[in-house]
Amino acid sequence: MRRTRMLAAIAAAGAVVAGPAAAAWADTSAQETINRLQQQGYTVNIDRLGTGPMSQCVVTSVRNPQTVTQWLPYVGPTLGHNSGTVLVPVVTSQTISVSLDCSGK
Template structure:
């Protein structure tokens, strides 16, 4: 029975790593670089900060809660018979946000 739990835990760990979003933060970039990159990718970035050092001296400790807000716009059905009543909508991304935690304690 113990072996089954170990196998299940190992499998869950592997799939957890594969399911994690890739490339959100990297050890090679500064906190400012990470925030700038996320903003270039279209995210509104909320910064959770500990300490008062300049952002260029901060370390990213976490990136969480990526959210995408989508609105649905009806698609015009020009030339389609009125008896054929299918509602079609086009998804439009209207906003993206993410929270970045940084440690600025020197």
């Protein structure tokens, strides 16, 4: 039972780590795409082609989601009477790259 709870806690924490941003940028503006990624916790690195205003930019790709995790002690209900320290992965940072075409073609 103790092992099952520990694995459940690790799996739940892993689900948070495993969910990179979906490619839902096809029908949204460049700014909306960037905002959505930032709301998901990403630091967005932007590279752009052209000098047009953001309102004229088109997202050409969203790539390289990077998630950095750190193993920290589990804090919560005990996992049993003789439970030792249980470590779970915690997301410490997330970055993603967005390419924009702002050339107005």
